[in-house]
Amino acid sequence: MQKNFWKKINKPILALAPMAGITDSAFRQICRSCGADVVYSEMASATALYFKPQKTLELVRFKKTERPYVVQLFGKDPAHFAKAAKIITKKIKPDGLDINFGCPAKKVFAHGSGCALMPQKKLAREIISEVCDNTDLPVSIKIRAGLKEMNALKFIENTKDLSYCAIMIHGRTYEGSFSGPVDFGICEEVKKIVPDKIVLGNGGILTPEDAKNILEKYSLLDGLGIARGAWGKPFIFDQIKNLVKYGKYTGYDFKKIKKIMIRHAELIWKDKGKLGMFEIRKHLAWYVRGFPGAVELRRKLVMANSVAEIRKILR
Numbered sequence: 001m002q003k004n005f006w007k008k009i010n011k012p013i014l015a016l017a018p019m020a021g022i023t024d025s026a027f028r029q030i031c032r033s034c035g036a037d038v039v040y041s042e043m044a045s046a047t048a049l050y051f052k053p054q055k056t057l058e059l060v061r062f063k064k065t066e067r068p069y070v071v072q073l074f075g076k077d078p079a080h081f082a083k084a085a086k087i088i089t090k091k092i093k094p095d096g097l098d099i100n101f102g103c104p105a106k107k108v109f110a111h112g113s114g115c116a117l118m119p120q121k122k123l124a125r126e127i128i129s130e131v132c133d134n135t136d137l138p139v140s141i142k143i144r145a146g147l148k149e150m151n152a153l154k155f156i157e158n159t160k161d162l163s164y165c166a167i168m169i170h171g172r173t174y175e176g177s178f179s180g181p182v183d184f185g186i187c188e189e190v191k192k193i194v195p196d197k198i199v200l201g202n203g204g205i206l207t208p209e210d211a212k213n214i215l216e217k218y219s220l221l222d223g224l225g226i227a228r229g230a231w232g233k234p235f236i237f238d239q240i241k242n243l244v245k246y247g248k249y250t251g252y253d254f255k256k257i258k259k260i261m262i263r264h265a266e267l268i269w270k271d272k273g274k275l276g277m278f279e280i281r282k283h284l285a286w287y288v289r290g291f292p293g294a295v296e297l298r299r300k301l302v303m304a305n306s307v308a309e310i311r312k313i314l315r
Contacts, residue, residue, distance in 0.1 A: 004073050004138045005038075005138065006065055006165055010224055011039065011223055011286055012223040012224065012244065013198065013222055013223030014036055014037050014223055014224055014226060014241065015039070015224070015226065016028060016038070017040060017041060017225035017226060018040035018100070020042050020074045020105070021104075023040055023041060023042050024042060024272075024279070024302050025062055025063060025066065025267070026264055026265070026271055026272075026285065027064045027234070027268075028041075028062065029065055029066055030070065030234045030263065030267065031230060032065060034234040034238050034239075035237030035239075035241055036219060036226075036230075036237070037068075037223070038069070039068075039073045039169050040069075040072050041060045041069070041094075041101055042059060043073075043074045043103065043108075043165065044073055044074070044083045045073075046083075046084035049080070049083065049087050050083045050120065057092065060088065060092055060094075062092070067174045068096065069095050070095060070096040070097065070098050070140065071092060071094045071098065072097075072099070072100055072264065073085070073098065073099055073100065074099075074108060074141065075113055076111065076112040076113045077129070078118075078123070078126040078130040081099070082131070082134045084130045085134040087135045089135040089137055094137065095137065096138045096139065097132055097166075098139070098141065098142055098168075099128060100114050101115065101118050101124065101141055101155070102115055102144045102169075102170050102225045112204075114142075115230060118144065118146070118147045119148065119149070119150040119213070119234040123164065124151045124158065124314070125158065125159055128162045128211075129160055131164075132163045138165045138166070139165065140164060140165065141159075141164055141166075141167055141168075142168045143155055143170070143171075144169070144170045144172065144174055144175045145171050145172055145176070145187075147174040147181050148175075151186065152169055152186050153188070153193065156190050156193050157193060160193060160194050164197070165191060166198035166199075167197055167199050167203060167268045168200040168202050169186070169187045169200070169201060170203045171187055172182050172203050172204075173174075182203040182204040183216070184221070185218065186212050187201040188201075188220045188221060188222050192219060198222045199282045200221065200224055201223075201224050201225070202224065202227065205225075206228065207236075208236060208239040211229075211240040211243070212240065212244055216278040230285040232286025232288075234260065237253050251253050256276065258280055260287070261310065262307070262310065262311055264280065264283060265280055268280050269281065272307065281301070281304075284304075284310070286296070298315070299300050300313045
């Protein structure tokens with residue numbers, strides 16, 4: 001196995017959590033420049049990589065400025081995971097591989113992937129083993145607080161002897177989806193079971209204050225995974241670091257945010273062209289939320305078809 005990059009990052013580790021349709025290369029670059037310590041790809045299908053890999057390989061390609069960068073795989077067939085791990089390791093060469101055991105989305109769950117794998121003790125072990133055996137990259141897993149009778153503690157007890165090195169735990173159960181209570185206590189209990197592995201808490205972290213309070217209350221955690229808290233606020237990573245270290249952080253006025261918006265648009269245009277202008281619309285709407293005139297500004301921005309148009313609207 002290559003050197004474990006997780007051990008080299010200063011704590012608390014702040015990761016951009018994987019989000020389908022959100023954490024593409026442009027957004028990962030923006031978040032890295034704003035203080036994220038590690039970034040994850042969107043979910044990549046192990047089955048797609050097994051049968052027709054080209055489209056998925058394009059999905060997970062990255063720039064050097066994104067390192068350390070982790071590719072997340074989802075699926076349900078150990079053989080597919082084995083081949084996917086080999087392909088990603090050889091052709092993409094990221095810093096790590098992650099296995100998704102936490103996605104609660106109906107489409108993924110109904111397929112038997114994501115969080116649906118947590119109660120399947122034998123299959124979960126097989127998948128982790130196949131990925132670890134077919135890559136020299138550090139392997140991590142993403143799980144949820146629980147699903148019915150299978151909670152995070154039982155899942156980790158069942159897999160702790162395997163050679164993965166990091167865990168991100170979404171503190172909500174499958175039943176809690178994206179809005180239920182977040183249990184960071186169970187994240188800390190997991191750390192007690194596997195003190196040699198990196199453990200990150202995830203879920204409901206929307207402000208720097210949220211992050212600081214969690215890190216202070218659950219001091220055994222190695223860090224946090226930030227997801228929706230970075231929507232329109234990629235600078236949340238720097239703000240958390242400053243709040244933890246200095247007890248304060250700098251706010252971002254609209255002038256600063258406009259620069260980030262334009263940079264984001266430039267990166268996504270370079271990477272995806274016209275398709276990128278469609279995909280960035282949700283980000284533009286998030287960036288302007290809460291500012292005076294946001295409704296009208298958002299209406300104009302979501303109609304923009306080029307970086308030049310975005311610049312003109314923001315001017």
